[in-house]
Structures are given as C-alpha cells and as structure tokens.
C-alpha cells in the first residue's frame with residue numbers, strides 16, 4: 001500500500017502526461033515556455049483570483065509574498081505552531097520575527113483566540129510591529145478565515161494564506177488561495193496538486209503586488225532580467241512542470257471528490273475509537289492528510305510499528321512544535337502557551353490518503369487500528 005499513490009496516478013494518465021512532456025522536449029522551451037503562462041491563466045481562473053505568478057516551490061512563494069510587503073527587521077509575523085517548517089522559516093529568512101500561535105483542537109488550524117492573545121502580547125510587551133498573519137490550510141482544510149479576517153482588520157495586518165496543503169479546498173463556493181491578501185501553494189509531488197519535482201505559485205487580486213512578485217521572482221527585474229531594479233530571487237516554474245500540471249488539472253477535482261469519500265469512510269470506521277479530523281460546516285477539505293490522534297504517545301508509537309508490520313505506511317505530521325525547533329533557538333516568547341500543539345505532536349498520526357484507495361483498504365487499516373487499541 002502507498003501513503004500517496006503517485007505511481008498509480010501516472011499509470012492511469014500516462015498517455016496524456018507523456019505527450020505533454022514530449023511536446024516540451026520537442027519545443028525545447030524549458031524556461032518560460034508558453035505552457036507556464038497557460039497554467040497561470042488556468043490556475044487563476046480555477047481559484048477565482050486575478051493574478052497567479054508561478055515560482056520554483058511553495059517556500060519561495062511564501063518568501064516572495066513577504067518580500068513584496070517589504071517585511072523585515074522589527075516586524076512580527078504570526079505563524080501557527082503546528083505546520084511545516086517553511087511557514088516560519090521564511091519569516092526568519094527575511095529578517096522578521098516569527099511569533100508562533102497555538103492551534104484549534106478540532107481543525108489543527110491556527111486558533112483565532114490564541115492569535116488575538118499573541119497579538120495583544122506583542123503590542124503590550126515589545127517594540128516589534130505586528131504586520132502579517134500566516135494562516136495555513138493544514139491537512140487540506142481552509143483556516144477559519146471569517147474570524148482571522150476580523151482580527152486582521154482590527155489590528156491592521158495582512159493575511160498570507162499558506163495553501164500548500166489546501167489547494168482544492170473551499171469555504172462555501174470560494175476556493176482556497178482566494179482568502180489571503182496574498183496566497184501561496186506548493187506543487188511538491190505529494191501535495192494535493194503535485195508536479196514531478198518542485199513547483200509553487202502565488203495568488204493575489206492586487207495588481208501592484210502582482211507586478212512586484214513578477215519582478216522579485218526573476219532577479220528583481222525591471223524592463224527585463226538584465227535590467228535589475230531590486231534584489232530578488234531566481235524562482236521560476238519549469239515548463240516541464242507546467243506541462244504536467246496542465247494535464248493533472250483536468251482530473252484534479254475528481255481526485256478531491258474521491259478523497260472526500262475516502263475520508264468519510266475512514267471517519268465512519270474510526271470515529272468511535274480514536275480522535276478523527278473534523279471538517280467544520282461550510283468547509284471542504286482537499287485532504288492532503290487524514291490525521292487521527294491517539295490517547296498518548298506510547299499508543300501512537302505502538303500503532304506506527306504494528307501498521308508497518310502489516311505493510312501500511314503512516315507518517316507523523318508533525319512531531320515537533322515550531323517553537324521547539326532548534327533553528328528558532330532564540331525563540332523568546334515563553335509567556336505564550338502551546339498546549340494543543342504539544343498534545344497533538346505527541347499523539348497524531350497520518351494514514352494513507354489518496355484517490356486510489358478503496359473501501360476494502362480503509363476497512364483493513366481501520367480494523368488494525370481497532371485491534372491495536
């Protein structure tokens with residue numbers, strides 16, 4: 001069994017994917033080929049946001065957004081304590097201060113209540129300037145943007161939506177990547193919409209920021225890349241990756257629909273024995289992960305071992321809260337607490353999740369989890 005079955009997906013669509021890749025080889029337009037522009041148009045239509053700027057990966061996408069807002073020394077960026085390292089890494093990389101925020105125990109997304117507490121703390125106790133909220137759509141479910149928007153308006157902050165795991169998710173009919181002032185995603189192979197290497201994209205309705213993003217991702221270009229008006233990055237999406245993504249866009253929604261059926265089945269089998277993920281009313285998840293929680297760490301570690309013996313891969317997203325990562329060693333806001341994150345890190349386990357699992361697989365996995373308990 002595969003944790004995310006990319007081999008099966010390729011075999012199903014091999015003809016079309018091979019043809020798309022071959023056409024890039026024939027045209028030899030590896031950088032800035034026409035398929036890159038075509039993909040940006042399709043992605044922006046899909047999400048319902050005016051501008052899409054593709055780039056080299058989801059981490060660069062986040063950094064490009066912070067550079068566009070000129071975030072740096074003395075600025076604070078609020079980041080959920082339970083996320084992939086990138087969401088906080090880019091904040092330190094541009095010289096700003098990440099302040100980590102505890103999560104909601106049902107959705108694992110940033111807790112609006114803890115967020116407001118953290119903002120108040122920074123305002124009252126430091127000279128730092130709150131500037132940005134990074135709201136991560138963790139495991140596929142959009143963050144609580146109605147609450148987060150209220151807080152952003154109250155304190156005059158930007159929202160940066162990190163939808164690396166959330167692409168394809170929705171609140172009502174509004175798609176993920178349309179909730180932030182700037183939103184980003186990743187096309188890393190294991191993400192909901194994955195390419196065959198690294199890739200990412202940035203979305204915004206603001207044309208001025210879109211112009212800056214296009215400049216920052218190509219060496220701070222002015223008229224062209226040999227006219228350099230600011231210090232930027234070299235962060236582009238390859239034409240080959242764009243070609244693969246254009247094919248995958250065609251069946252992307254069908255895959256997400258299937259993942260939702262699989263998640264429902266998992267929940268039906270597991271809800272009485274472990275803590276299952278909760279998707280809030282009006283939210284639609286793209287199911288980057290299906291993550292359960294055991295009662296304690298011993299039970300979780302035991303489950304990993306037994307599942308492995310039975311040939312079932314599982315993964316711990318995430319083992320360590322952001323505020324405890326060695327790289328944020330100077331982390332100094334010890335007055336803020338992270339109870340939910342700490343508990344989740346010690347008990348969570350992500351099970352196989354992809355569109356090619358069937359009901360029998362899910363019953364098999366669920367029965368093993370039942371036996372373990």
Ligand SMILES: *Cc1c(COP(=O)(O)O)cnc(C)c1O
Pocket residue numbers: 057058059060083084086087136162164165186187188198199200
């Ligand atoms: C994967 C991921 C990223 C980074 O994406 P890359 O393309 O690997 O750089 C950022 N944030 C979150 C929440 C992610 O899961």
